[in-house]
Amino acid sequence: MYLKDIVNILEGEALIPEANLDVEVPCAFASDLISDILMCTKEPTLLLTGLTNNQVIRLADMIDIVGIIFVRGKRPLDEIIEMARERNLPLICTKLTMYRSSGLLYNAGLRSCKI
Amino acid sequence: MQDFAAAKSEAADYWHFQPGREECSRRHLASLHEADVTLESLIPEKDFNTAGRGSAEVKNLLKRLGVDPEILRRVAVAAYEAEINVAAHSKGGIMTSSIYSDLIHIVFRDKGPGIADIAQAMVPGFSTADDMVRELGFGAGLGLPNIQKNVDALHIHSAAGASTLLEFLIHFDTNHGQ
Numbered sequence: 001m002y003l004k005d006i007v008n009i010l011e012g013e014a015l016i017p018e019a020n021l022d023v024e025v026p027c028a029f030a031s032d033l034i035s036d037i038l039m040c041t042k043e044p045t046l047l048l049t050g051l052t053n054n055q056v057i058r059l060a061d062m063i064d065i066v067g068i069i070f071v072r073g074k075r076p077l078d079e080i081i082e083m084a085r086e087r088n089l090p091l092i093c094t095k096l097t098m099y100r101s102s103g104l105l106y107n108a109g110l111r112s113c114k115i
Numbered sequence: 116m117q118d119f120a121a122a123k124s125e126a127a128d129y130w131h132f133q134p135g136r137e138e139c140s141r142r143h144l145a146s147l148h149e150a151d152v153t154l155e156s157l158i159p160e161k162d163f164n165t166a167g168r169g170s171a172e173v174k175n176l177l178k179r180l181g182v183d184p185e186i187l188r189r190v191a192v193a194a195y196e197a198e199i200n201v202a203a204h205s206k207g208g209i210m211t212s213s214i215y216s217d218l219i220h221i222v223f224r225d226k227g228p229g230i231a232d233i234a235q236a237m238v239p240g241f242s243t244a245d246d247m248v249r250e251l252g253f254g255a256g257l258g259l260p261n262i263q264k265n266v267d268a269l270h271i272h273s274a275a276g277a278s279t280l281l282e283f284l285i286h287f288d289t290n291h292g293q
Contacts, residue, residue, distance in 0.1 A: 035196065035258055038192045038196065039257065051251070051252040053251050054163070054164060055167060055252065058195075061174065062171065062174065
């Protein structure tokens with residue numbers, strides 16, 4: 001599955017227009033806890049979260065995050081979007097909840113990350 | 116519970132080694148080898164704009180040195196968790212990373228107020244984080260367990276009312292017993 005497919009499935013909006021969405025996404029993880037995200041991401045992973053602070057972007061410096069989905073209409077501040085732009089990290093917003101987003105992506109064939 | 120946490124405690128040491136890593140780790144800690152590269156990074160109290168920069172800097176340097184990606188991930192996760200701990204729970208501190216040909220040794224020293232009961236702090240889910248820290252997605256009580264899981268040797272020295280020293284070693288060969 002590609003990031004552009006994920007934007008369609010989640011009726012999402014890409015926050016960085018120039019970001020490359022032709023990126024293959026092997027798996028996903030959903031959490032609002034930074035330690036959980038750090039512990040569970042051992043391969044290139046799509047992150048679904050309700051956190052919009054700068055530390056979510058900084059996570060991409062530590063672990064291999066292919067993109068971040070902000071669920072339930074959450075939208076980071078411009079300075080946070082800028083941090084992601086510097087890292088070539090695609091950001092996508094969706095109005096759907098974390099549960100619904102995860103269910104739709106799982107049904108479409110996107111597997112859970114290995115933990 | 117509050118009284119217990121506030122009570123004065125004796126300075127305590129906590130050690131943990133991954134299976135098969137104790138001897139080589141202790142040998143390294145007892146030796147006086149000079150590091151090939153040393154990096155220092157300040158960690159200001161409750162500054163979540165800069166917290167994590169030190170860990171990212173160390174990870175990028177190791178990447179340039181050609182360290183295995185799985186080792187890089189473990190160094191980054193352990194260093195980041197420790198850096199966040201200093202920012203979230205202490206009055207600020209300093210992170211010193213010493214890089215050798217075969218391992219990295221990172222030491223975090225803070226200005227207190229110390230850990231009253233280290234064994235309790237190691238229990239997954241135990242947390243003393245305040246609301247501000249929790250709102251940012253931290254404070255799950257998984258920081259120290261997450262550090263321990265990713266390092267070859269972990270040492271914590273602390274007491275209530277004193278500073279805390281946390282140091283760990285990660286060897287660059289890939290025989291981690293996780």
